[in-house]
Amino acid sequence: MPEGHTIHRLARRHKAMFAGHEVVATSPQGRFAEGAELLNGRVLETTDAWGKHLFHRYSGNLYLHVHLGLYGKFADGPLPAPEPRGALRLRLEGAGQYLDLRGATRCEVVTAEEKAEVTAALGPDPLRPKTDPTPARERIGKSRVAIGALLMDQHVLAGIGNVYRAEILYRHGVNPYIPGRELEPAVFDDMWVDLIKLMQAGVRAGRIVTTDPEDRSRRSGRATKADSYYVYRRTDEPCRRCDTPIAHAVMVARNLFWCPHCQPAL
Missing domain, CATH: 1.10.8.50 (Helicase, Ruva Protein; domain 3)
Structure with missing residues (x-):
């Protein structure tokens, strides 16, 4: 299972890739079709990480919440994206790049209040600035x-x-x-x-x-x-x-x- 440093590194990468840009969101596998529809056409404003939880904040104050678990993986690269294969839960495209997510334990769209509930249950994260241990x-x-x-x-x-x-x-x-x-x-x-x-x-x-x-x-x-x-x-x-x-x-x-x-x- 990826440890916290990996999730913070992913948050930085995804911000650099998409922040300020509108994304096209799809779920080739179909399991995240409703969530992808909610994100489709929105602007990714910023990203955040707390422990092993990754968040994307989109326009309209919606968040993508991902916990990779044991088997979750991200892959990315320049457009055009390859033909979708296998259990591809989520694909984001924008700013000339694509991002694919497979196998995550949690992949959901949440509100700001729901995000706060997730983070409130977590202990201090050594990678978050000015965190009180x-x-x-x-x-x-x-x-x-x-x-x-x-x-x-x-x-x-x-x-x-x-x-x-x-x-x-x-x-x-x-x-x-x-x-x-x-x-x-x-x-x-x-x-x-x-x-x-x-x-x-x-x-x-x-x-x-x-x-x-x-x-x-x-x-x-x-x-x-x-x-x-x-x-x-x-x-x-x-x-x-x-x-x-x-x-x-x-x-x-x-x-x-x-x-x-x-x-x-x-």
Whole structure:
């Protein structure tokens, strides 16, 4: 599932492609025919992202709300667009470009009030400017739930997925199984600042890199794919800092990775 940096990057791209232009909206698959009809002929005014939720705002104060889920994908390019194939939920055309959406968990037209209801249920997003992390800190500080599960709860923190979950816990030496209420508030604050830095870098690069240069096999230049993570998908491989084999388990139905030495249980 795409993590928050991908959704923010898509929001920027779609704004650059269509903002200020009228769009032709169709649903070749037919499942979004009514929504496409509502958007057809409207001007895309701006875009927004909150966690894993993407919004387009159109003239008339209507919003396209998309959550990609596990299988959703966007594709775009210059006009003329290719012949529609397969389950093409939505196609937008305008300003000499096209945008295709397939497989999204949610694709709907909503009002401003309905958009506000969606975002009100989400936790703070590290990529949104001037976001106050206090609600997340307080919710975590009162919870008996494992911090590894809390970080995956979009009502607690928005935009954090499996990669950022594993990597931010490693970078701050936090065992994923400790209850949220046992996490020191100062450690949460450090994690929040680090998430902002890592996720902003992810938006710029279009990829997640969480390792510091001194912990990579190649210490200069662009990080290779193999050098991008500390623990994610590195089961039984040696920790980059202590050589302990990376552990693996399943938490909240997702694979979890950590270093038992660098992230000891309390």
